[in-house]
Amino acid sequence: MDFFIQLFTDPVAFWNSHTLLIAQIGINSILASSMFVVLYSGQLSLAAPGFMAVGAYTSVLMDLYWHTPLAVNIAAGMLLAGALGVLVGLPVLRLRGVFLAIATIGFIEALRLGVILNLPITGEGLGLKNPNADPLGGIYTVLASLAVILFLVWRLTKGRLGAAWAAIRQDELAALSQGIHVARYKMIAFVLSAVLAGFAGGLEAHLNFFVDPGDQQYGVTRAVQILTFAVLGGSGHFMGPVVGALVVTSLPWVFQQAQAYINVVTGIFLIAVIVFRPQGIVGRGGLAIIRPAWWPRRNVRAPSPG
Amino acid sequence: MSVLLRLDNVQRHFGGVHAVDGVSLEVEPGSIHGLIGPNGAGKTTLVNVITGYVPMQSGHAWLQSDELTGLPAHRIAALGISRTFQNIRLFKDLTALENVLVGMHTRRRDDTLAQLATLPMFRRGQRSLMDDARGLMETVGLAASDIAGRAAGTLPYGDQRRLEIARALALRPRLLILDEPAAGMNPSEKQGMRELIERLNQDGLTILLIDHDMRLVMGVCQRVAVLDFGRKIAEGTPAEVSTDAGVIKAYLGTGGEKVVTSAPGASAGDDTDSLIEQTTRARSRAEPDQAILEIEDLSVSYGAVNAVRGASLRVAAGEVVALIGANGAGKSTILNTLSGLIRPDSGSAVFDRLDLTRAKPSAIVHHGLVQVPEGREILARQTVLENLELATWGRRDGAAKRTQIEAVMKRFPILGERRALRAGTLSGGEQQMLAIARGLLARPRLLLLDEPSLGLAPQMVDEVFAAIAEIHREGTTILLVEQNALRALEIADRAYVLETGQIRLTGTGDDLLHNPAVRRAYLGG
Numbered sequence: 001m002d003f004f005i006q007l008f009t010d011p012v013a014f015w016n017s018h019t020l021l022i023a024q025i026g027i028n029s030i031l032a033s034s035m036f037v038v039l040y041s042g043q044l045s046l047a048a049p050g051f052m053a054v055g056a057y058t059s060v061l062m063d064l065y066w067h068t069p070l071a072v073n074i075a076a077g078m079l080l081a082g083a084l085g086v087l088v089g090l091p092v093l094r095l096r097g098v099f100l101a102i103a104t105i106g107f108i109e110a111l112r113l114g115v116i117l118n119l120p121i122t123g124e125g126l127g128l129k130n131p132n133a134d135p136l137g138g139i140y141t142v143l144a145s146l147a148v149i150l151f152l153v154w155r156l157t158k159g160r161l162g163a164a165w166a167a168i169r170q171d172e173l174a175a176l177s178q179g180i181h182v183a184r185y186k187m188i189a190f191v192l193s194a195v196l197a198g199f200a201g202g203l204e205a206h207l208n209f210f211v212d213p214g215d216q217q218y219g220v221t222r223a224v225q226i227l228t229f230a231v232l233g234g235s236g237h238f239m240g241p242v243v244g245a246l247v248v249t250s251l252p253w254v255f256q257q258a259q260a261y262i263n264v265v266t267g268i269f270l271i272a273v274i275v276f277r278p279q280g281i282v283g284r285g286g287l288a289i290i291r292p293a294w295w296p297r298r299n300v301r302a303p304s305p306g
Numbered sequence: 307m308s309v310l311l312r313l314d315n316v317q318r319h320f321g322g323v324h325a326v327d328g329v330s331l332e333v334e335p336g337s338i339h340g341l342i343g344p345n346g347a348g349k350t351t352l353v354n355v356i357t358g359y360v361p362m363q364s365g366h367a368w369l370q371s372d373e374l375t376g377l378p379a380h381r382i383a384a385l386g387i388s389r390t391f392q393n394i395r396l397f398k399d400l401t402a403l404e405n406v407l408v409g410m411h412t413r414r415r416d417d418t419l420a421q422l423a424t425l426p427m428f429r430r431g432q433r434s435l436m437d438d439a440r441g442l443m444e445t446v447g448l449a450a451s452d453i454a455g456r457a458a459g460t461l462p463y464g465d466q467r468r469l470e471i472a473r474a475l476a477l478r479p480r481l482l483i484l485d486e487p488a489a490g491m492n493p494s495e496k497q498g499m500r501e502l503i504e505r506l507n508q509d510g511l512t513i514l515l516i517d518h519d520m521r522l523v524m525g526v527c528q529r530v531a532v533l534d535f536g537r538k539i540a541e542g543t544p545a546e547v548s549t550d551a552g553v554i555k556a557y558l559g560t561g562g563e564k565v566v567t568s569a570p571g572a573s574a575g576d577d578t579d580s581l582i583e584q585t586t587r588a589r590s591r592a593e594p595d596q597a598i599l600e601i602e603d604l605s606v607s608y609g610a611v612n613a614v615r616g617a618s619l620r621v622a623a624g625e626v627v628a629l630i631g632a633n634g635a636g637k638s639t640i641l642n643t644l645s646g647l648i649r650p651d652s653g654s655a656v657f658d659r660l661d662l663t664r665a666k667p668s669a670i671v672h673h674g675l676v677q678v679p680e681g682r683e684i685l686a687r688q689t690v691l692e693n694l695e696l697a698t699w700g701r702r703d704g705a706a707k708r709t710q711i712e713a714v715m716k717r718f719p720i721l722g723e724r725r726a727l728r729a730g731t732l733s734g735g736e737q738q739m740l741a742i743a744r745g746l747l748a749r750p751r752l753l754l755l756d757e758p759s760l761g762l763a764p765q766m767v768d769e770v771f772a773a774i775a776e777i778h779r780e781g782t783t784i785l786l787v788e789q790n791a792l793r794a795l796e797i798a799d800r801a802y803v804l805e806t807g808q809i810r811l812t813g814t815g816d817d818l819l820h821n822p823a824v825r826r827a828y829l830g831g
Contacts, residue, residue, distance in 0.1 A: 152422060159421035160414050167408040170397035177357060177391075179383035179412035179477060236399070 003254050018253070019139055020207075025249045026142035027204045032229040032241030033153050034196035039235040040157065041189035042169030044101045046223035047088065050108035051081040051194040052201030053218040057122055059202035060130045060211055074202035081198025085191040093186050105220055116213045128211040138207045145203070149196065153238045165189055232273055234280020243282050309370075310335040310512050311356070311387075311481055316365035318355050325351040327536035328365070333481065338503065338513045340527035340544070342520070344556055345633050345789060346761050348536040349516050350392060353483055356514075357389055358382040369480060384412045386480035390470045390487060392516075398459030402448070402469055405458050406439035409476025442472045446502060463610035464495045471502070475511075482506070483514045488522050489634055490611035493806065500526055518633040519806075520828070524548060532556065557632075557828045559759070559767075559790030594622030598783060599644070599675075599752055604653035606639050613639040615807040616653070621752065626774075626784045628794040628815065631804035632828045637787040638680055640804075641754045644785075645677045646670045657752060674751035680760060680787075682741040686730030690721050693729050693740055697747040714743040718773070735766030739773065752783045759790045771797060791828065795819045803827050 006014045015022070031048055038045040055077035062073040092103040117125040156162050164185045167175040176182055205211050215221045225248065233244025251266045258265040273281065276289050311333040318326040325348045333339045343349050354360040356367060358379035367374040372385050388409075397405050414435065440450040446468040453461060458469060467487055474482055484503070488496045496519060503526055507513055517523050523530060524544035532540040532547055534556040540547050547553055597620035606614040614636040621627045629637050642648045644655055646667035655662040660673045685693055694714065698707040715722035718739045724732060729740055738758055745753055755774065759767040767790065775797050778784050788794035795801055795815040803811040803818065805827045811818065818824055 155421045156418065159417045160411065161416075161418050161421075163404065163408050164411060166400055166404070167397050167411075170399060171395050173359065174391070174395040174397065175408070176359070176379040177383055177389055178409050178473070179380050180408075181380045 003250075003256065019136055021250065021253060023135070023139040023142050023207055025246055026139070026146045027200050027207070028226075028229065028245035028249050029146050029242045030142075030149055030196060030200040030203070031226050032233070032245040033149050033238070034193045034200065035226050035230045036235060036238055036241045037153065037156075037189050037193045037196065039230055039241075040162075040169060040238075041165035041186055042172070043093070043186060043190065044097055045104045045190060045193065046101050046220075046227060047085075047104035047107055047190075048193065048197040048200075048226050049218045049220075049222040050088075050104075050111045051085060051197035052204070052222075053108075053111060053116060053213075054081045054084055055198030055201030055203075056205035056211055056218075057116065057128070058198075060128055060205050061121065063130070063132055064128075070206060074199060074206075077202040078195045078198040081201070082191050082195040085194030086187070088194075089187050089190040093183065093190060105223065108219060108223060112213060112215075112218050116218070122213065123211075125213060127213060130205060130209050130211055133206055133209045135207045135209075138203065142203055142207075145199070149199075150238065150242065157238055161185070161188070228270070230280075232270060232280060234283035236279070237282050240280050240282040244280070247281070308335060309333065309368075311514070312368045313356070314366045316352070316355055316362050316367060318351055318360060318362050324348075324536040326355055326362075329533070329536070329538050331531055331538065331541075333512060333514060334529075335480075335512050336507070336510060337528045338507050338515055338526050340523040340530035341514060341516045341533065342518075342523055342530060342547075343533035345757075347533040347556075349533055350485060351536075352533065353389065353485055353514075353516065356382075357387055357483065383477060386478070387483065388474040388477040388479035388481075389483035390467070390474055390485055392485040392489065394466050394470055396458040396466055396470055396473070399457055401455050402443065402458050402461065403436065403439050403450075403454040405469060405473050406442055406476050407435060409473040410435060410439065412477060439472075439476065442475050443469070445475065445506075446472045447498065448472065464491060464498075467491070467499070468502070471506075475506075479511070481512050481514060483516075485516050486518065487515070488517055488519050490608070490613070492612055492615075496522060520548070520632070554825060557789075558825065559788075559793045594620060594625070596622055598623045599657045599785070600655070601640070601644075602654045604640065604643065604650050604655055606636070606643050606648055606650045613807055614643070614650075617802075617804065617807070617809050618653075619802050619809065619812075621783060621785055623751075623783055624781070625799045626778050626786060626797055628786045628788060628791075628798035628801035629804060630788055630791040630794055630801060630824070631810075633789065634806075635804040635827075636807040637804055638756055641677055641756050641785070641787055644670075644675065644754060671748055674749070675754070676745045676748040676750035676752070677754040678741050678745040678756060678758065680756035682737050684729045684737055684740050684744070686728065688729055689726055690729055690732070690740060691725040693744060694721075694747060697744040710747060710749075714746055717746075717776075718743050733766070734762050735769055738762065738766075738770050742770075742773065742777070746777065746782075750782060752785065753777065755784060755786045757787060757789060759788060759793065767793060791824060792819065795824075 031052070034048050055074070058077035058080050059073035062068050062076060063070070088107050092100060092107070095103050116122045122128060157165070164175070164180045167178060167180060168182055168185060172182055228248055229244035230241040231244070232247060233242065234240030251269065252262055255262055255265045275292055277283070309332045311331070313329055313331040316326055316329050329352060341349055341352070351360065355362045356374070358374065358377055358381070361376065369385055369387060374382055374385070397408060400408070417431065440454060443450040443454065448465055448468050453465065458466065461469060471484070471487070487503070488499045491499060500522055503513060503515065515523060515527060527544055529541065530544050530547045531538055532550070532553050539552045539556060540550045542550070599621040601617060601619050604614055604617045605612070617636070617640060619627070619629070629640065631637055639648065643650050644657070644662050646662060646665055650663055657670070657673065657675050660670065662670060662675070665673070685696070688696070694711050698711065701707055715725065720736055721740055721743055724736070729737065732740065742755070742758070758770050758774065762770065771793060774784065774786070786794055786798065795818050798815040800812070800814050801818050802809050803824055810827055811821065811823055813821070
């Protein structure tokens with residue numbers, strides 16, 4: 001409760017005391033947009049943490065060794081993530097549904113366990129110090145870029161590209177019959193998603209003095225968290241995953257009083273949303289709450305036939 | 307003579323199945339060309355080959371001077387072949403208008419940059435596209451102002467069919483392929499569809515039309531090609547095709563001219579011929595007074611599709627009754643309703659005092675009404691024995707179960723021999739035997755058989771029918787659904803002819819065998 005009371009009564013104090021949370025929400029929203037782009041084109045890809053790692057390490061290492069400016073570092077990270085996206089996408093985008101999900105998990109684990117934890121330059125699993133981080137000042141960059149990204153994604157879904165993506169998501173075969181080069185459009189979405197994840201990774205690294213190669217950062221745990229944004233928020237509208245990111249990221253603060261049981265409370269909340277709002281928070285049907293089939297009905301007498 | 311679409315000796319196999327076996331076809335520009343054939347003849351596979359979903363294994367295809375052979379589906383669409391689907395494949399969550407806009411993909415300039423900049427120039431382009439899309443919806447008879455903004459999946463069935471055609475037209479095709487555009491429509495909707503097809507053709511569009519409704523195909527097509535078992539068996543004007551002996555045989559099936567020498571299950575020396583005679587002798591003439599199954603004025607629909615419209619029929623204990631009719635007539639729907647899998651809109655169905663319209667499917671089986679489903683539905687990865695054991699699952703009389711399984715394996719010796727093989731490795735006819743054996747293990751008093759001869763080679767059909775005759779002789783009442791009409795009429799005491807959800811004719815098997823109206827029910831005219 002304290003959380004909301006402060007938010008509404010004293011927004012300035014809230015901003016000051018929750019700057020890191022807000023920045024994290026911003027980063028997660030960018031990741032959610034990355035997830036949105038692949039889901040919107042009908043691909044269940046969990047590769048985002050891998051591309052994040054590429055963006056983060058590229059940007060931090062360039063800063064450490066070459067002392068290039070932040071913008072250049074992050075741009076290089078995005079470029080590399082996009083290039084890797086093409087390489088990964090060529091073999092795995094033939095897969096669909098849960099098989100694609102598993103293949104992309106294979107990719108992020110291979111990258112984390114095989115490369116990042118083994119190379120001397122990435123700290124061999126001990127992590128990497130990032131002395132030039134700017135946890136408090138970075139928030140403005142995060143929020144401004146989030147606004148730009150949301151605008152871009154929104155516009156993309158409105159044009160020919162977005163129409164092709166939506167068609168592929170709904171029915172690949174029918175999309176082919178409309179002359180849509182399905183493989184190409186899937187690749188565009190996958191690479192765009194990789195670039196966005198690379199950007200989020202570079203930006204997130206800039207907020208922390210330490211790059212931690214842990215599972216909750218660049219591994220399956222993170223991938224599942226990002227997927228949760230989309231499932232919870234709804235993946236049919238570009239704002240859905242962003243709302244999901246907002247909710248999931250702030251839940252631990254909202255339910256602070258639960259203390260040790262915080263994960264239990266959060267979990268129950270998520271299950272409740274999925275049961276009563278299966279299309280996601282931002283989904284079709286306005287604010288309607290869906291009654292699941294097993295929910296006891298009040299005795300409504302059906303009109304007797306004849 | 308110019309040709310729009312030319313196929314030259316096109317082949318496509320799936321495993322050992324020759325789905326399309328050396329088909330050559332020429333479609334003239336500006337014509338409506340029909341493509342017909344019984345269930346499983348390879349029509350849809352041929353369309354999938356033409357449109358590039360399924361690559362052809364040999365042969366060639368051209369659209370005017372463009373060679374289609376080996377091109378991916380999206381290139382073929384861009385060259386100007388668009389299609390609709392047998393089981394509507396709209397983008398269900400997109401609005402009707404968005405569906406048509408997707409169809410314009412190939413002739414829309416890439417507007418990504420303009421989108422990002424939200425230029426006014428782009429907006430003007432967008433508006434003209436939308437007007438275009440609305441125009442197409444009006445062309446196919448949809449009121450664009452009403453439905454443009456609705457999700458395609460929420461539209462009524464007939465409108466979905468029309469919307470799919472509008473989406474296909476958005477491509478500005480040179481050839482439009484319609485795969486069963488009138489399937490599941492009632493007569494007035496069908497008439498509307500027919501008018502639409504004729505109007506599109508008058509505007510200069512070439513159409514390849516596949517449909518099971520012979521009145522539609524024979525009515526609108528200038529030429530008709532007939533497929534059977536993947537081969538083109540006839541081509542010509544509708545009049546030529548509908549009187550072609552080969553076509554009639556393909557549709558109505560063949561009688562059992564050959565005497566089966568080794569009917570499975572028939573004990574040595576037992577002559578099948580006399581077997582059929584025995585059943586023939588016991589034929590009752592008229593509709594029975596004492597019926598074990600009574601269906602009264604049954605109507606069933608799937609959403610907006612009326613599959614069965616006021617059908618009534620009765621089956622007396624000990625009879626073999628055949629329910630025949632063309633594809634889509636509603637035969638399987640009736641059986642599925644009797645098994646409690648579908649609930650009817652109105653009418654009654656009573657089996658030995660059990661109300662089938664309300665009872666649970668499991669209770670219906672318990673009561674002695676057992677269905678052997680179309681397409682057999684055996685568990686391909688389980689062994690023959692496991693399939694049979696599963697049929698007795700849930701019964702507690704362990705010893706009796708085992709002796710009964712042994713008994714059906716004696717009845718169908720081939721199943722006994724193959725008890726340890728995976729069911730999927732059996733031939734089609736053997737799989738059908740297995741499906742029937744599984745049905746028998748539920749100890750039916752009334753056995754519903756849905757298309758037991760589907761996809762079987764002629765001599766396998768003989769064996770299956772001999773088995774059915776023997777099961778009947780042992781006292782099981784049978785309701786048989788068949789496309790292979792002549793064959794079914796031979797063993798049936800009585801039969802009902804179903805056409806577009808209504809009973810058109812009824813009579814004894816012999817009467818209907820020689821009744822020309824049966825042929826009309828299948829081939830129109």
